[in-house]
Amino acid sequence: MKFTQRLAYYLGGFSLGLIILMFFLNGKDASCDYGPNARTIKNISSKPFTYSTDAASFINHQALDSSTVVNLVKYGSVDFSKSKTKLDSCKIYHIDNSYKAQEIELTIKNCDTLATVLKIGYIKK
16 A cells, blocks of 8 residues: 555544544533643632632722633632642632733632632732
8 A cells, every 4th residue: 555545544534533523522611721720720710709808899999890800810820839739628829910911919719619719919019
């Protein structure tokens, strides 16, 4: 069998496999979150949010809404050096992001069924 025939069979089978795979995964929330930052953000984002009194007052004072806070968490990066990941029950994570050209930091307590925003504020430089 010539190389061009083997290549044609390979590409035909590969394309058929991709079509079948797309058929089975159509409409599913399949994702590839391999890094520790992506896994942590996905875990936090999958839970309902509650806010501490400090976080709620900052959110009201800055006129932020809950979807903005969710997006700050979803597109932020976890600073594991400031986070407390060795706790047994609820881990505390520091997430850095920017909002309206200012750096913002969130402190989130991640429990089994609930994520609580403990503190949110601008980072002073």
